[in-house]
Amino acid sequence: MTSPSKRRVPLWLSIPVVLLILVAAGWLFGASGQVTGVEFSPDLFEHRSFRYYQWCGIRVTTKQTHVWRSEFDDYLHDSGYVDTSGIDEPRWQLVKGFAPHVRGWSGPANSLCLSIGCFNGRDERWITWSNDHPELAKVAWPALVQLSREGKYEAVWELLFRLEEPPLPDVEQLQKFIDDARLRDEG
Template sequence: MGYVQGEEFAPSHFRTRTFSFYEIPLIHWQITPIQRKSTTPSTAVLLRQKKWVSPPSGEPRVWHLVSLRRGLEQSNDDDAALLVSQLRLQVDGSAVWRKWSQDHPDLAGVLWPAIAKLADRELYILMPRLLEMARRIDSVPYLQSTISGYLADEYDALIRDMRAAGQNDLADSLAAEAAEDAQESPPTVDSPS
C-alpha cells in the first residue's frame, strides 16, 4: 500500500523514464524521494542519433505521463502511451519503427519531425492514424502531402469540437498551431500510381 510507480516521456528529447515513490494512501502525500530510471526505447535513441528528432541542449524540462499505478490498482495509461507503445512495438523480436526508419531514412526524416511536433503539443491522439498511413507510403512528397492534409483536417475537427465545448482559448491555440503548420506545408501531391 502506498507504492506509486509510473513512466513519463520527454517530448523535447524523446526520452522515457520510470519513477517510483511511496505516499500516504488516500490523501496522496508523498513520503519518500522519487526514484527514476531511464527506459528510453532503442527506436527513440536511433531517432535522436540520426537527427530525425532534434532535442535541445540540456535536460528535458517537460515530461508527459505515460502510465501510473498506485498500490495494487491496475496501471492507467495516459495519452503519451500512444507514442511510447509504438516506439517499443516489436514483431519477431525486431523493433518495428526502428527497422522502418532504417529502411526508409528519407521518409523517416519527414515522419518523425511531424510526430515530435505533435508530441510537444500533447496531440498524441493524432499519432496512431498518422503512423498507420506512413507505413503504406513510399514517396517523400506524397508522405509530406499526406501529413499536411491529415493534420489540417484533424486540426479543423479539434477546433470545431473545442468551440462547441466552449473551450475558445484552446480552440484559438489550436488554430494558431494549424496556421503555423499551414505556412510550413509543401504543396499537395496526388497519390502515386
C-alpha cells in the same frame, strides 16, 4: 487516592499509540504502498521510470527516477531528428502508472508509446522500416517529433498507422498526409 480503575494513561504514552494505530490503519485500509510508472518527455525523446511510496494517497518518500531511451529514441537522436538544444525545463507526460487500490492509469503519452512500441523491444521495427525507406523516414520522423512536442498524439498514431498500411505513400503524399493529420488533430 484514586482507584486503579480510574487511572489515566500518561499523555506522552497515548500519543505514540494513537499515531501507530492511525499509520497501521492507513497502511491497511487506505491507498498506501508503492506507486510506480513511466513518463515520456516529448522535448527530450526520453523515458523516465518513477517510484515512490504513499500513505493514504499522500506521498511519504521522495520520487526516485531512472531516465532511459528505447532503441527508437536512440535512433531518432543518432539520426539528428531530435534537437534538445535550448530546452532547460523538459516536460514529462505520464505514459502509465500503478498505485495501490488503482488498477492502473495512463496518460496522454500512452498512445505514442504504444504506437512506437517503446516497451518490450517492439520499436525495432521502425528502425528497420527507416533503413528500408530512408526518403520517407526523412519526412516522417521530424514530423513525429514535432507532433509529439505539440501533444498531437492522435496525429502521431495516424502517421504510424499510415506508414504500415500498403501501399506506401511517396514523399509528397506523406507530407500531405502529415499536414492533413495535423489539421484534423487541431479541429
